[in-house]
Amino acid sequence: MDDSWTAAPPSDGPVALRGWYELSERTFARPAAPAEIPVEKARAELLLVAGGDDAMWPSLPFAERLAERRRSAxxxxxxxxxxxxGHRPRLxxxxxxxxxxxxxxGGTPEADALLGAAAWCPTSLRRSAAARAGSASAPVRESWAPPPGSGALGAPGTAARPSPGG
Incomplete structure (x- = not known):
């Protein structure tokens, strides 16, 4: 982490650390690249959940980058x-x-609850488990891959719309 960072005023209350992560990412971009987790090589399905108003770290831009690497692969x-x-979606x-x-x-209680509800989908989890087990009644797996330039990521509500594939 870049130790030159200082919290934005007012410093007498809770602190948002996102600026520290963003500064550190810029400062240490070169040494950080080899430490990236090769998510594009993972055989597991990947679920990313991110709030656009996360004040702890830039979760949405990071999640978008991970998703793009997965889609590209x-x-x-x-x-x-x-x-x-924000940083704490509520299930x-x-x-x-x-x-x-x-x-x-960051975030609001209402938005955190909406994000948590969108991420919590027991029915999809059961269907996915059935598909992995080879059930004949298993539906097509979902992949969240909106068309480039659709503006779906970061839009109000849940950002991506499911599409068949994967």
């Missing part, structure tokens, strides 16, 4: 986003996250 990826969600049945006295996480 022809690998299955599902990217679920909400432009107003169904969970209440709003407790505010932190130290860190700002």
């Amino acid at each position: 022809g690998a299955a990826v599902r990217l679920i986003t909400h432009h107003c969600a 169904p049945g969970k209440g709003p996250a407790t505010p932190s006295p130290r860190f700002r996480y």
Whole structure:
């Protein structure tokens, strides 16, 4: 991490660390590249969940890059986003996250709940497990790959629309 970073005012309350990650990424771009996880080589299906208002780190741009690497390799990826969600999506049945006295996480309780609900899909998980087990009744697997330039990523609500394939 780049130690030259200082938190933006006001410094008397919770701090957003996203700027530190962004500065460090720019400062250490060259040495960081060899440390990238080769997600395009993974045989598992990949689910990425990211909030566009994440104040802890740039989760949406990072998730978009990972998804693009997977799509370029022809690998299955599902990217679920909400432009107003922060760092802590809330799964169904969970209440709003407790505010932190130290860190700002971004997002709104409503957007965090919407993102969590979009990411939590027990029916799809069961179908995916059935497909891996070779069930004859298993549906076509879903891959989240909106057309280039569609503006789907980062749009209100969940950003990507499912399309057959993968």
